[in-house]
Amino acid sequence: MILEQYYIECLSHASYLIGDETSGRAIVVDPRRDITEYLADAQRFGLTIEGVINTHFHADFVSGHLELVDATGAWIGFGEAAETAYPIRRLAAGERISLGTVELEILATPGHTWESISVLVREHPGASPTAVLTGDSLFIGDVGRPDLVNLGDGSTSDLARAMYHTIHDTLFALPDDVTVMPAHGAGSSCGKNLSTELTSTIGEQRRTNPSVQPMSEADFVELITNGQPAAPAYFSVNAAMNKRAHPLLDQDRAIPAFSPAQVREALEAGVRLVDARSVDEFAAGHLRDSVNVGFDGRFAETGGMVAEVGEQIVLIAYPGEEQEAALRLARIGSDNAIGYLNVDRDGSFPAELSDLVVTAPRVGIAELDRMLDAQHVTLIDIRNPGERESGAIPGSLAIPLAQLRTRFDDIPTDKPIVLHCAGGWRSSVAASLLRAEGFTGAADLVGGYNAWAEAQVPA
Numbered sequence: 236m237i238l239e240q241y242y243i244e245c246l247s248h249a250s251y252l253i254g255d256e257t258s259g260r261a262i263v264v265d266p267r268r269d270i271t272e273y274l275a276d277a278q279r280f281g282l283t284i285e286g287v288i289n290t291h292f293h294a295d296f297v298s299g300h301l302e303l304v305d306a307t308g309a310w311i312g313f314g315e316a317a318e319t320a321y322p323i324r325r326l327a328a329g330e331r332i333s334l335g336t337v338e339l340e341i342l343a344t345p346g347h348t349w350e351s352i353s354v355l356v357r358e359h360p361g362a363s364p365t366a367v368l369t370g371d372s373l374f375i376g377d378v379g380r381p382d383l384v385n386l387g388d389g390s391t392s393d394l395a396r397a398m399y400h401t402i403h404d405t406l407f408a409l410p411d412d413v414t415v416m417p418a419h420g421a422g423s424s425c426g427k428n429l430s431t432e433l434t435s436t437i438g439e440q441r442r443t444n445p446s447v448q449p450m451s452e453a454d455f456v457e458l459i460t461n462g463q464p465a466a467p468a469y470f471s472v473n474a475a476m477n478k479r480a481h482p483l484l485d486q487d488r489a490i491p492a493f494s495p496a497q498v499r500e501a502l503e504a505g506v507r508l509v510d511a512r513s514v515d516e517f518a519a520g521h522l523r524d525s526v527n528v529g530f531d532g533r534f535a536e537t538g539g540m541v542a543e544v545g546e547q548i549v550l551i552a553y554p555g556e557e558q559e560a561a562l563r564l565a566r567i568g569s570d571n572a573i574g575y576l577n578v579d580r581d582g583s584f585p586a587e588l589s590d591l592v593v594t595a596p597r598v599g600i601a602e603l604d605r606m607l608d609a610q611h612v613t614l615i616d617i618r619n620p621g622e623r624e625s626g627a628i629p630g631s632l633a634i635p636l637a638q639l640r641t642r643f644d645d646i647p648t649d650k651p652i653v654l655h656c657a658g659g660w661r662s663s664v665a666a667s668l669l670r671a672e673g674f675t676g677a678a679d680l681v682g683g684y685n686a687w688a689e690a691q692v693p694a
Contacts, residue, residue, distance in 0.1 A: 236337050236358045237261070237280050238366060240416060241272055242433055245535045245563050246296050247423035249433060251368055251416065253356060254282040258335025262286045263309075264354055264368050265418045266299035267566055268484040273299075274306060288312040288326070290344075290370025290418060291351040292477045294383045294470035295425060295536065297568040302483050314343065314350035320479040326352060333360070340364075342405055346398025347371040347379030347425070353406065355413075366414040367437070372398070373406050374417045376430035378446045380463045383425065383470060395456040402447050411438025422533060424464040424637070427621050464619040465635030469539035469567055476568050484570070490561045493549060493574035495587035498522070501549045502591070506573070507542045507671075510551040511560050514663040516582050518595040522551065524671040527595075527663045530556050535563040537661070540637050541668050544568045550575040595667065596678035598653050600690045603680055606651065613647050615654045617665045618684065622657060628687055636661050643672060655680035655687070 381394035
């Protein structure tokens with residue numbers, strides 16, 4: 236049996252190739268849009284991809300089912316409750332899909348969404364199951380949140396109750412040694428406490444997962460409906476895209492280099508400039524009105540927070556990173572990166588753009604404390620609600636980064652604005668976004684909350 240996991244850190248997303256070496260037949264589960272890796276491995280293993288299963292309608296990325304159908308002629312499978320604008324194979328609970336010797340069994344596992352399913356994998360019919368691909372139902376260290384996709388036929392609490400029974404009646408009915416292989420890992424906004432581990436077992440999760448320890452259904456509902464990360468606005472756009480036919484991703488697409496004149500023209504036309512360099516390089520010098528989304532962080536998801544899906548984008552990037560940056564944006568349906576400008580790691584921009592280069596205002600811990608003492612600052616905490624539970628700077632205004640673009644009207648402008656996150660990466664995003672939107676002088680806190688909290692500890 237072939238069971239390959241494909242994990243991308245930028246979206247904390249895992250997809251899978253399941254193949255039967257004897258028959259040469261294969262299924263891909265929860266694919267991303269750039270499908271060349273699946274196709275290459277199928278060829279390497281001598282497999283033919285005949286089906287694509289999505290465990291649910293993904294909200295945090297655009298699935299690659301349409302691209303795989305175009306490339307292979309495979310069928311698309313969803314849970315029975317799914318409604319799509321393209322033909323699908325409805326997969327019922329208990330249905331078995333034979334790949335030859337390898338057999339898959341469909342488990343109905345609603346809770347994250349109503350159509351959610353999991354895929355149980357057996358090396359041959361009648362054998363004890365080897366693995367279960369749990370989608371966004373059971374994660375390593377958590378369970379899927381029930382509030383991302385409202386299908387109109389149930390409330391968040393209804394889905395949370397369904398998740399309780401999915402975990403305890405369906406997934407925990409499996410043997411302890413079954414390998415758990417979810418669709419997401421640490422950093423994903425589809426849950427709040429996901430582990431950095433990429434696989435586990437049913438038994439290990441039964442023992443260690445804090446979200447599934449013995450508790451009443453009501454307590455479980457309370458636990459998973461509170462403290463979830465703020466959901467980026469693009470999630471609803473991606474969920475809708477995954478239900479309809481949409482243009483395919485060009486697997487060989489390359490965005491062109493822009494001349495300094497083209498960059499200037501784009502900036503003057505209001506095109507979003509996304510600077511993918513590090514926080515420190517950006518602070519030392521960047522083009523005015525550009526937004527810093529460092530390539531070294533959660534680039535795709537954060538890119539979806541600062542620009543609308545479909546909005547034109549010009550990338551500012553280190554040499555060799557621009558095409559991957561454009562691909563990462565395309566994974567969330569943001570296909571309109573129209574060009575790039577490379578900036579060497581010494582931070583020097585072309586001389587023709589020197590009049591547009593500015594530095595980023597930043598505030599240190601001591602300066603922030605003076606501003607707080609004088610009550611002369613609007614301090615915005617852009618961390619997620621769960622992060623604030625462990626501590627917050629007194630007087631800070633909570634606006635999670637994912638909500639910032641929709642809450643400009645909530646930001647007072649009568650005092651200097653300082654933004655902070657946990658360590659400084661996200662606050663550079665937020666401060667640069669505010670400045671691009673006209674909040675002149677918005678600064679970020681160097682070192683973030685962690686540095687501030689450490690400074691409060693007596694020496």
